[in-house]
Amino acid sequence: MTTVTQTGKLPAERRGGFSKKLSGIIEPYLYVSPALVLIIAVMLMPLILGLSYAFRDIRILNPFSGGFVGTAHFEALISDQAFLGALANTAWWTFGSLLFQFGLGLILALLLNRQFLGRRMVQALVFLPWAVPTFLSGLNWAWMFNPVVGPLPHWMTSLGLMAEPFNILSDPDLAMWGPIIANIWFGIPFFAITMLAALQSIPKELYEAASIDGATTRQQFISITLPFLAPTIAITLMLRTIWIANFADLIVVMTNGGPADSTQIVASYIFTQAFRRLDFGYASAIAAVLLVLLLAYALSVIALRRAMTHADS
Amino acid sequence: MASIQIANARKSYGAVDVLHGIDLNISDGEFIVLVGPSGCGKSTLLRMIAGLEDITSGDISIAGNVVNDLQPKDRDIAMVFQSYALYPHMSVAENMSYALTLRKTAKEKISDAISGVAEILGLTALLERRPKALSGGQRQRVAMGRAIVRKPQAFLFDEPLSNLDARLREQMRTEIRKLHHRLGATSVYVTHDQIEAMTMADRIVAMHDGIIQQVGSPVEIYDKPANIFVASFIGSPAMNFLKGSYEISDDNGAGVRLSDGALVPVLQAQNAQNNQAVTLGSRPEHISIVSDADNGLPAKVELIEPMGLSTLVHVTLAGKPIKIFTMDRPNYPVDSFIHIAFDMAKAHVFDTSSEQRLPPTTEPHSGHKD
Ligand SMILES: Nc1ncnc2c1ncn2[C@@H]1O[C@H](COP(=O)(O)OP(=O)(O)O)[C@@H](O)[C@H]1O
Ligand SMILES: [Mg+2]
Numbered sequence: 001m002t003t004v005t006q007t008g009k010l011p012a013e014r015r016g017g018f019s020k021k022l023s024g025i026i027e028p029y030l031y032v033s034p035a036l037v038l039i040i041a042v043m044l045m046p047l048i049l050g051l052s053y054a055f056r057d058i059r060i061l062n063p064f065s066g067g068f069v070g071t072a073h074f075e076a077l078i079s080d081q082a083f084l085g086a087l088a089n090t091a092w093w094t095f096g097s098l099l100f101q102f103g104l105g106l107i108l109a110l111l112l113n114r115q116f117l118g119r120r121m122v123q124a125l126v127f128l129p130w131a132v133p134t135f136l137s138g139l140n141w142a143w144m145f146n147p148v149v150g151p152l153p154h155w156m157t158s159l160g161l162m163a164e165p166f167n168i169l170s171d172p173d174l175a176m177w178g179p180i181i182a183n184i185w186f187g188i189p190f191f192a193i194t195m196l197a198a199l200q201s202i203p204k205e206l207y208e209a210a211s212i213d214g215a216t217t218r219q220q221f222i223s224i225t226l227p228f229l230a231p232t233i234a235i236t237l238m239l240r241t242i243w244i245a246n247f248a249d250l251i252v253v254m255t256n257g258g259p260a261d262s263t264q265i266v267a268s269y270i271f272t273q274a275f276r277r278l279d280f281g282y283a284s285a286i287a288a289v290l291l292v293l294l295l296a297y298a299l300s301v302i303a304l305r306r307a308m309t310h311a312d313s
Numbered sequence: 314m315a316s317i318q319i320a321n322a323r324k325s326y327g328a329v330d331v332l333h334g335i336d337l338n339i340s341d342g343e344f345i346v347l348v349g350p351s352g353c354g355k356s357t358l359l360r361m362i363a364g365l366e367d368i369t370s371g372d373i374s375i376a377g378n379v380v381n382d383l384q385p386k387d388r389d390i391a392m393v394f395q396s397y398a399l400y401p402h403m404s405v406a407e408n409m410s411y412a413l414t415l416r417k418t419a420k421e422k423i424s425d426a427i428s429g430v431a432e433i434l435g436l437t438a439l440l441e442r443r444p445k446a447l448s449g450g451q452r453q454r455v456a457m458g459r460a461i462v463r464k465p466q467a468f469l470f471d472e473p474l475s476n477l478d479a480r481l482r483e484q485m486r487t488e489i490r491k492l493h494h495r496l497g498a499t500s501v502y503v504t505h506d507q508i509e510a511m512t513m514a515d516r517i518v519a520m521h522d523g524i525i526q527q528v529g530s531p532v533e534i535y536d537k538p539a540n541i542f543v544a545s546f547i548g549s550p551a552m553n554f555l556k557g558s559y560e561i562s563d564d565n566g567a568g569v570r571l572s573d574g575a576l577v578p579v580l581q582a583q584n585a586q587n588n589q590a591v592t593l594g595s596r597p598e599h600i601s602i603v604s605d606a607d608n609g610l611p612a613k614v615e616l617i618e619p620m621g622l623s624t625l626v627h628v629t630l631a632g633k634p635i636k637i638f639t640m641d642r643p644n645y646p647v648d649s650f651i652h653i654a655f656d657m658a659k660a661h662v663f664d665t666s667s668e669q670r671l672p673p674t675t676e677p678h679s680g681h682k683d
Contacts (some may be wrong), residue, residue: 070321088647141534203396203398205396205398206400206401207399208385208392208394208398209363209392209394209400209459210362210400210411211365211384211385211386211397212363212364212365212386212390212392212412213386213411213412213415213459214386214412214415214416215386215411215415223400223402223403223411224400224402227401227402228401229400237642243600
């Protein structure tokens with residue numbers, strides 16, 4: 001009896017079980033779908049659209065443009081001397097700024113991590129460059145390098161660094177140092193603050209134990225401070241590299257890529273192509289190349305870091 | 314190994330005086346426990362010995378040399394921290410060998426020392442691990458190992474067991490004592506736990522508010538507390554206190570008259586005047602429950618607290634709560650009346666205003682001054 005009723009019921013049950021299973025699989029996606037739609041609309045759509053421009057002929061002043069041109073832009077890029085020069089300048093700009101921002105920021109953080117009178121005041125002041133609008137600081141620095149209105153060339157002359165006051169921004173060999181110095185000034189607070197936060201999370205007892213064990217300040221820095229800072233250093237260096245490589249504001253304001261493209265970086269070159277030559281398609285192609293290069297950089301840093309932590313443990 | 318002398322050492326943070334003139338002589342090989350409630354300045358004193366805090370005034374000498382101006386590394390001491398302070402990016406072996414490596418000790422010597430100490434502490438299998446892969450008890454051992462490997466003149470411990478659970482703490486207490494027997498090194502051990510102090514110390518230094526209250530062997534401190542603070546801090550369950558006035562009777566006997574008029578006979582106290590305001594102190598195990606009303610004072614039962622081995626009977630006497638320790642298993646109903654009697658020879662008389670103990674005339678004058 002029981003077996004009969006059971007077999008009679010089975011198919012229905014099985015069907016119920018299957019659709020239950022299916023809805024069980026679908027259900028979570030239904031819950032997250034609003035968020036997914038939002039992310040796709042806000043983050044992915046513009047990216048895909050922007051990338052698609054790279055394969056189209058989009059010139060604002062040409063009403064007949066808009067057609068699909070395939071990889072023509074990319075082919076043009078390979079032999080575009082201005083682009084290749086901008087690539088080299090990007091590396092110089094990025095790593096020149098980054099190295100000094102990081103080094104000086106770390107030193108500042110180590111100083112701020114000591115106990116001294118008025119420490120809170122100084123800590124607040126260190127934030128300041130960060131709070132100044134970039135265009136304003138760009139203008140400021142441009143003026144400071146200008147011998148007519150700014151003091152820097154005169155100071156450098158008195159220090160013997162210059163034969164006579166001149167504007168380094170108009171010297172193709174030196175011009176890049178102008179925006180780099182402005183960028184260093186602008187970026188030190190970021191490293192000082194993140195490094196300070198990391199420093200303050202190191203337990204004091206470790207230094208006390210090390211000082212009893214006989215470690216000098218330098219040895220304590222190497223065996224305690226650096227290992228503690230390493231993860232923060234790795235992540236901030238990576239983020240800042242990408243950030244600086246994309247950061248054309250100071251260059252556009254101070255030199256506009258000149259003189260003779262000597263300060264043109266890829267990001268400012270994109271700006272020039274898009275808003276001066278109004279060739280959005282070509283600008284998008286350059287942006288796509290930059291995106292790929294930075295992605296490759298980020299992935300290799302992450303891989304390197306993973307390899308290092310694996311070797312560690 | 315070395316003796317440690319502390320002479321009139323003071324410590325202030327700005328206007329706040331944390332230690333008020335500490336005098337203490339620690340003999341070579343002694344195990345000293347600094348005990349007191351938290352905030353009384355134990356760690357500060359220990360850190361001054363280590364060289365981690367400046368000495369505001371006074372002198373600290375190790376092995377006869379004043380070390381006031383020496384760096385921690387030049388004092389040849391080792392310290393075990395409450396948080397263990399293990400270097401998180403080094404393995405157990407590297408943690409233990411760090412000091413030796415810095416001193417440029419030969420590699421074979423280091424590995425010999427490490428394996429010897431790891432053997433003693435049962436760390437041999439853990440040498441390659443990082444601290445974060447260890448349990449609390451194992452980290453504690455590594456911290457101990459790191460101190461031992463260096464063969465320092467003195468060991469300093471700052472509440473090394475407070476982060477362990479009760480059972481492990483008990484086990485480590487005996488282990489540290491055994492290690493001390495084996496190594497014989499001068500040790501200064503800070504704790505707020507009076508049981509640790511009682512069980513581990515050669516001599517206890519009881520501290521309160523930056524002042525040493527009493528120095529003595531555990532038994533001395535327990536049996537002859539210098540004042541009400543020491544009497545109440547050491548011992549668990551804590552000593553009972555009853556305020557009253559001192560009375561000398563005609564037959565040269567003495568007693569403490571309680572607020573409800575009852576008289577508790579005590580041994581005659583040194584320097585105690587008739588009618589002097591005193592505080593009677595009696596440990597729970599020195600009060601007995603008696604059956605006949607003639608020999609005991611009536612007290613109301615508040616609570617019976619079984620503790621396994623023994624039972625704690627909470628009563629009220631003269632309006633004050635009193636705890637009585639008994640090995641019996643009483644089952645008096647709450648609110649019933651029982652009769653209790655104080656062990657006359659074991660009762661303490663304290664001067665109420667100075668809180669100092671007034672020792673019985675039968676006790677030899679102790680020349681000991683803290
Ligand atoms: N750096 C400091 N600045 C000001 N006061 C301090 C400092 N360190 C400790 N103190 C004070 O000194 C007293 C003793 O501290 P401590 O020695 O750590 O006590 P314990 O170890 O006995 O708990 C406490 O009241 C504490 O607030
Ligand atoms: Mg403490």
